[in-house]
Amino acid sequence: MDYGSNYGGGGYTSYGAGGGAGAGGFSTHYGGSQGGSQASPGGSASRGSRSASTLRPVTIKQVLEATQPHPEAEFKIDDVELTQLTLVAQIRGVSEQATNHTYKMDDGTGTLEVKQWVEATAVLDGPSEKLRPNQYVRVLGTLKAFGGKRHLGAHHIRPITDFNEIHYHFLEATAIHLHLTKGPPEGLGQVTGGVGHQVHGQGQGRDVAMGGMSVAAGGGGGARYYPPNVSSHSRRILDIVRSKPQHTDGTHVNTIVQMCGLSLPDVEKAIYELADAGIAYTTIDDSHIMLLDNQS
Numbered sequence: 001m002d003y004g005s006n007y008g009g010g011g012y013t014s015y016g017a018g019g020g021a022g023a024g025g026f027s028t029h030y031g032g033s034q035g036g037s038q039a040s041p042g043g044s045a046s047r048g049s050r051s052a053s054t055l056r057p058v059t060i061k062q063v064l065e066a067t068q069p070h071p072e073a074e075f076k077i078d079d080v081e082l083t084q085l086t087l088v089a090q091i092r093g094v095s096e097q098a099t100n101h102t103y104k105m106d107d108g109t110g111t112l113e114v115k116q117w118v119e120a121t122a123v124l125d126g127p128s129e130k131l132r133p134n135q136y137v138r139v140l141g142t143l144k145a146f147g148g149k150r151h152l153g154a155h156h157i158r159p160i161t162d163f164n165e166i167h168y169h170f171l172e173a174t175a176i177h178l179h180l181t182k183g184p185p186e187g188l189g190q191v192t193g194g195v196g197h198q199v200h201g202q203g204q205g206r207d208v209a210m211g212g213m214s215v216a217a218g219g220g221g222g223a224r225y226y227p228p229n230v231s232s233h234s235r236r237i238l239d240i241v242r243s244k245p246q247h248t249d250g251t252h253v254n255t256i257v258q259m260c261g262l263s264l265p266d267v268e269k270a271i272y273e274l275a276d277a278g279i280a281y282t283t284i285d286d287s288h289i290m291l292l293d294n295q296s
């Protein structure tokens with residue numbers, strides 16, 4: 001089974017694998033060239049701003065140890081700004097209120113509170129599935145702090161049905177940590193200098209920061225990254241949203257309907273797919289959609 005495709009990883013064999021075995025592609029966002037300029041092994045002066053809008057797999061221990069220069073600054077892990085993150089953990093406790101649900105989660109490296117606003121789940125999650133203690137889930141969200149205590153503001157929470165995903169997540173988080181702190185593995189294929197972000201020696205690259213999405217790169221255009229196993233409607237909507245200037249409010253569902261020519265139910269179904277893939281969430285209300293990867 002290709003866990004890289006199912007769970008969104010880079011398709012790597014191991015951090016230290018040389019040659020083709022390790023050519024999954026951490027270099028696209030976390031350690032290699034961006035537009036043709038190659039970063040030095042172990043990092044560079046631009047590490048603080050690199051990957052600020054990408055989705056990073058982490059452990060709770062990493063979250064608790066993340067640095068923050070001052071209260072208004074972004075959190076950093078491995079000296080890289082952390083805005084969107086994903087973690088896999090077991091629910092230890094549930095506190096439900098009218099406006100939000102709070103979950104105490106434990107992944108074996110630490111415990112953390114995860115808060116999710118009730119209205120934030122209405123459009124993207126569809127019919128509500130009650131989460132229960134001892135259940136393993138994947139969470140996507142942003143790290144927040146209030147009153148000196150950290151918590152995760154969840155955009156999306158989904159139950160884990162294949163427990164291989166738990167092990168895969170820890171391997172992926174470890175591999176990215178090693179890449180950022182020690183540089184790319186020796187023998188890892190280098191990213192070409194063109195706009196296609198294609199791993200050398202492969203016809204198809206991987207965007208590890210957004211979970212190993214497939215790449216479609218035209219000869220003269222930029223690369224387009226898609227989550228694995230999503231429908232053509234979802235890909236069309238991704239292209240439309242990425243083609244528009246990104247605002248803090250996101251893109252209205254009606255705008256997507258007008259631009260893609262699909263019916264509202266088809267658009268909503270596609271948005272559910274993108275949410276399950278961990279790439280979309282609602283913003284000011286249930287009708288405004290924002291992409292986590294913000295890839296233009």
